[in-house]
Amino acid sequence: MYEVHGQPDADEEASASAEKQDSGESRDVFVEDEVHQIQYKTLSWQSVSLLMIAEIVSNGMLSLPSALAVVGIVPAVILIVFLGIFGLYTAKLLIDFKLNHSNVHTMGSDAGYIMFGPVARELLAFGTVAFAICGSGSELLSSQQALSTLSNQGICSMYLVIITGAVAFMISLPRTLGRLAWMGLLSAGVIALAGFVAMIGAGANPVPGRSLTITASSNFYDAFLAVTNPVFAYAGMNFVMFFILISEMRRPQDAMKAAWCLQVFATIFYAIFSIVLYVYIGNTVQSPALFSLPPTWSKATFGIAIANFLLSSLLNLSGSSAGLYTHTAAKLVFVRIFRHSKHIYSHTLLGWTVWTLLCFAGVAIAAILAIAVPIFSYLIGIAAALFAAWYTYGLAGFFWLHDVYHLKGGVDGIKRRPIGTTLAVLTILAGAFICVAGAYVSIKVSVRVFASDIHLSNQ
Template identity: 60%
Template structure:
């Protein structure tokens, strides 16, 4: 973590004049050196988001199709352990959000995890973390396309080829990801959040009115093998895996110092909604609850829930593909007028990037039979670090360089211990998640559960 000095040089070295105690520059200095700089006279204005709209974007991106797998997790580990995991991960994600926000305010030039990787590990870190962000964003887009495929198939009774449903869903996902600024997507995210909230409520009502006849006995606690238990808890783990977007979101805020307010709203809403939805759906649908849970509902209720959730699947997919394109676009044109002006080169490049990201997501979703397992591998390799592990490394880096090195770690031993625990937790999730995903692939092939590419 020896590259902090280079980043600090952009502020004139050690912060000994006019900077806050946290090491972050005051707001005026922040806007002088962040990725978009002073925007007076720019044709395209990026920094327009309020913390309220950022919270909406965060909820639209994180609270999505992943929650539909939570009831099945409770079926494997039981209600009490499942609830403990969901609530603990919500608290843990709030803590790591706080660490990420502090790091971003301390380093305004950070626009993505790639920029953060440069500060921690140099050029290699930048390329690895930027690559991981793009890969995970494209895979997450593909996951939303598959969710849209399931929703459209349920609504139409499966009359068309599944690949056609995916293609149909890809078109609006591409269109909604096209705006250059997140401000436009933030307004689209309002109905997205409303749709997933109402869809969840409709699903719970449908489950209560038509409970599964074989739902008993329900499991308060349940013992399982490490493989089954960890495979099931990857659902709640990765239901919080949206932190890789945080730097990009904060970079487009009018007042980035308010970013933690958005994170509190996100984690409060997500944790509460996840816990209630998982328990209610499991209690009424029992141990045979499907993943996604809506598929276990009575037909008309499944159609209603899926239909209402479609706007959320669309916008979440658009946010992911927008993120992948935005990272590369900003990397290409940083400090160039093409970033903030209506130029032919700028718009051509942006269009090509958006099309490529959505096309890659579509091809992966329909051409790779084990794609759902690959999403788990990508989440284990990258999202485990972006949401959990790296946050601890950010605190250790800044406290070392802003203070007295190792002496600061010893003096702040509680915070240091938490940061180290965060790094170790990220490593554990990464290794264990990769293991269960790879094992899941081998068992799927062994049991003949893997389909054909481009299958209907």
């Protein structure tokens, strides 16, 4: 008898139907066995929360103060709080889906197949890898900006990306996330310290005659462009982390504790950091916000933050900060190739060769995109709109509808839950809106920047 998380279902026929939709393997992707040389299920919920904080908060906070300058303090703070609550809700839907389908390892490879079949499986798997690579490249760019500031632009940007890419490759090599858990603790501490130093620097050097905006009227394009970063900062978390991290937890049932820890910390930290920097700098605040600080404070903050940029660039578990992204992209492909084989659990030559090549390829492609594509930072926004919006928001609603339909009595089960059904549908619509609006804004910005670059090159 199949079982919804915490509640057995009496409808065995619906249960059997749901079981058939498993992606070919109904057992957990990582089977626990003492004879295995590589043990995956080692993460505690505390470690998971720290890894998610390291993956999300590092880059997300740097662009938030500039959003306040466009839409105003009150709307921006309301949006930050709303996204935190919304992210917690969608995290609950993702976690419940994972607990109901223990074989799910990634959004694309497994969850997509269960819900929509083989075509969706490949499409979502491609989206997962593509977004992870873009996220990794984004983190490499952040590292490059920090190093450029520290060196007074004395080192070629290309070399800086290559250096951070090499570090990222080395850190992404451990096969299990448990071996990276200590980095989550270090990175979370670095994030908090960098944020406090930046706030102290802004408070000690307020901009004379600065102007502040409480609320502002703006056109749709400018307003959505301003809030793109907070929207996708929250989006990256669920998409990149949850399924892969939960698969390596000792107690997957504790995953919601990690989600609570992340969202409470991220929401409070985002709000305080963005308000403090905006209040002391005003409407001239730049993005990233650290560039608005005096040179000494900017270097001090970047000097602290660089440790986190490097760590997250290399952790690369698969999402918004580059760090956890590469690991995720590599692990998705690796598990697809060797699922339930000895190469997953043993130190085989073939297994390590393939794993090393996948990690190297992920970092190399991210570095090449970051170096060779002038509008790469805008392409990241397009990728986030097309993939992360659906993976975090839209698909979460489908998860709920799928499991209620198959495990709770079909259409009648959905009708008996009007509130849950309404929230699920609204979640799907929100994902669709963010996808379309985000893609529109990102493409428009990319076209403008590209046209501007061409104009300048012709002069």
